[in-house]
Amino acid sequence: MRQTARPAHPHLLASPAFEELLGGGGGPATMSALRASERSWRLLVVRAVLDSAGSAPAGPLPPPADAWRLLARARTVAEEAVEELLAYPAVGVWAAHTLRRLRGTAEDEAPLWVHTGHLHAIAASAAVRAGLEFRTAVPVRRGWAVLPALGAMRVPEASEPSEWAVAEVVARADGVRVAGRGLAGPDWHPLTELRADGCTLLLDDSDPYRTLRTPAAAEPLDHAAEWQRLFGEAWEILCDTGTGVGSDTGTGTGSGTEEARALAAGLVSLVPRPRAERFRPHSASSGDAYGAALASVPDDGEQLASTLVHEFQHNKLSAFMHLFTLYADQGAARLYYAPWRDDPRPLGGLLQGVYAFFGVTGFWRRRGHHALGQFEFALWRSQTAYALRAIGGADGLTDLGERLVAELARRLEPLLDEPVGARARSAAELAAADHRATWRAHHLRPDPGAVRAHAEAWADGRPMPAAPSAFGLASDGSTIVPCAPARGFDTRAVLLRWLLADPAGFDGLRDDPGAVVSGARPEDVDLVTGRTAEALRAFRARVLGGDGDPETWVGLGLAARAEGDAAGEGLLARPHLAMAVHSELDGRADPLELGRALAVADGDSL
Template identity: 65%
Template sequence: MQHTSARTPAAHTPTHHTLPPSSFHELLAGGGGVAAVDALCAGERSWRLLVVRAFLDAAAGVPAGPLPSVVDGWRLLVRAWEADARAAERVLAYPAVGVWAAHTLRRLRGSAEDDAPLWVHTGHLHALAASAAILAGLEFRTDVPVRHGWAVLPLVGAMRVDGTGWSTAEVAADGGRVTVAGRAVPGPGWHTPAELSADGCVLVLDDLDPYRVLRGPAAPEPLDRADDWRELFAGAWAVLRETGAEEAGALARGLSVVVPRPRAERFRPHSASSGDAFGAALASVPDDAEQFAATLVHEFQHNKLSALMHLFTLHEDPGTRLRYAPWRDDPRPLGGLLQGVYAFHGVTGFWRRRQHPLGRFEFALWRAQTAHALRSLADAEELTVLGRRLVAELSATLEPWLAEPVDARCRAAADLAVSDHRATWRAYHLRPDPRTVRAHAEALGRGAPPPASDPASTPAPTLAPGRPARGLDTRAVLLRRILAEPAGLAGPDVRDDPGAVVEGARPEDVALVTGRVSEALDAFRARIARGDGDPESWVGLGLAARATGNPAGAALLAAPELAMALYAEAGGRGRDPLELLRV
């Protein structure tokens, strides 16, 4: 089946993408100006065309259901490109198109499932072609899929039509008049995606595209209050310009879409991006403009690294070995950790230039966690030469930041959050060697000191991923509330039911982060003694003990998995865990 002609977007002269040395260095160091982002955009154009062409080849001969053939959809797209290449390129470059092509390829190859008939996915090509044809000012007539009562034309808009399942709707343009399902556009039932606009940056607020949420198909969810997002973005753009005008300009060049999601818990924003969707950032409703700015920086870092990895191989990891990621509750493969390092390197740089208490806390927290992750990657055998260079460049940029002063209060809060996350992760996901546990238990039974630890001969704990009962950031969220508001945890509601304020929080957590460490120590000890000693309680005990000057605290935090196993081995319920363990 012939899909292309000499003048189609998929038949351009082969391009060998290169990066100027200056741009290459900028990107490896975590930055990248407008020239570097333009080069990444060019590479992503070729990547997108390759994925679309792969879809066309895989869809050849596949039944089209009630829609015209894939060939007919491609021909309309070619017509649009010949009439107005820029319009067609806008549609093809739309981030959700990459998700559509990748997901539909997986459906065609049998490696993905969802509840839509296959023809709905393959037929989305007709919706793309119709959007390009409308933008190019063509006269045409075609049918497009209808999902959950919506006929969606990517980048253009969506029409609410009758029905709730899978059907089709006619899209036509004649004499400058566009209709969808027989109704005029714009008109009743039509929804146009909003734009977020500020000086130098325009983003589409995509609440319609079925492939916008990055993980798979989703129904349109038109926003009731796009003005709230516009106001937040205006403030976020001002923050970005103030924080770094050059970085903001690069972001405006590469980011094109924000996918709005429902509001998350305060200080726990949800955001995401995908290597299939360059230019898109999914984000829950931000708490404020500054958080929105930080989220855009975070997700654009992911966008840049994904685009760089489409051009260069940074690692050769099958994903079987999992590692500690200081910003996640779960263990991650090397590729995921590398993505996180790159994103939080950018986040650290953002907060470095924010001078209020919460900003200084975020800077101190993420510089420490990013440095820890970079050190863990330095000797990763799965990294390529270029991957090792990336880690080295990021480390060199971060190193002087570690010496920058942060006031004592914010630094102490960050140190608590760092120790809490690392130790709680260990307690949930690591299991000590049984021989080590028995040796410690036998020494305890004899009243002898714990056996000396020889790293060369002592078996390392094994990774056995657990299921955290709450977010590992729970106490960090409490700390953020204190730093953001002078009386952030002072109300009676917080004392009586802190879980209603911060999901998962307990009274002893509030006592710990507000400096009532003796009270917290007693509460954690009592919880463990009565048999409710979950990882959060053990780590809380260690944090409180360390804060009171008890040397057992630091030892417990270094190996909470061993402390928990030894307590269980020695039948410790009802006994003082600190005295029993003598760690």
């Protein structure tokens, strides 16, 4: 695409915008600067796709160069509309994924020509926006021909006998037709606009690249009324209380309306996913898709508002990281504990997490008028501070990365002393300790020599060997070995959310908690409701019965600590070691006595 009027210049962030982003914030002007930088990033990737696709088979479609020429025609007539389309998040995912396919670093089930041919769909969408008359062909995936950021046409006959086919797109003065069907007909599914006063997001349920990673078939919603209602509630909350990451300080002291305007300037599309369990929403974003947020149907508008803040933070940091280097590329060689994930994370993923949950903490700080809001604020300020403390000493951070971590920590520190209700604080402490210890129990493998030494000391009646602080999670000589847990590490935290937000609903799940909260057991209910003696007996019996999975060992530690038993500290600090020594001793050691022997003298921060 010819760029005659726009000479190449390096992107610069003005000092105020730079400082805002370092502190986790960013107002509307800063979002405009990020959009401009992402435009250049997007054009580079799209151009790389075109260059690489020149020698690739085009299949039944015209060559990609034809699509590029149609894009150029559309841009001469409607530059702003075409630029807006090229900046559409799903276009970024398409470009990145297709480039990886062309370079042999990604795979999926679609033929390569379906991916390279999607450029024709982008060009057709641009030409429709520009009001051009044209004729072209676009890929059909499983019976759907998509025009990005516009909608999708159902072409059922195209799915036989193959999942991949071609449809003709024709635009004349009398309208646009896809596979012979008009855009006003019943087979056309336009994208819904979620509208609120000051913000409009496209609800994208059809673009094959909308799901941010592996391409997916169109899944048009029967109706979007529920999403519109929830979005309206979420936007009202954001305008009233703000996102929690004010453009002035980054700790949520800016104007709510100004913060909401920044979010509106940064997000473009919302990708709907099916409803998840209550209090277990799913959401995602991608550095390839600036402006997109993927989200399951939320429980309510407040949860959606929190999700939008979360994914907005990820979007900002991804764009910032396209401009600046925050850490050295270490691949997957070093993994870290992330207090919001069940799996170990690389340094870049941990940075993304602290940035996002810094924003989430600020949001819930503003929503502290009810018990659940106080719980979320207390939990995420604690977990974010814990992660910032760990990442601050990580190898691989650049000077700028260290500066960002230090600035987030500085702005978070005053929030750690803000008062919250005793009930919410206690619940947050339980949830944080549970997640950290469960992560250790699942992913840490103690040194075999250390296990033998501890087992021999136990068998001989000698004191257990002293162990170093476990704050770094693997600093005691253990090895991080990722595994697939049988249940979510947040299971007891979800029960706590039920208890705080919906006591009546919680009473209804007591008899069979696993039917409502996946993975929950009766002893978990006892633990979160303060029946800790009963919970301790149940957890201990499960271990002695040979059914001591990581969650049970951690539950035993939590219950023991609540009962004032020193075994709690030992089991929560070293659950992986306790489990390994217990196994080495063929289950002969009483788990509570083992926990007392492992109690850490320096009192690990749990």
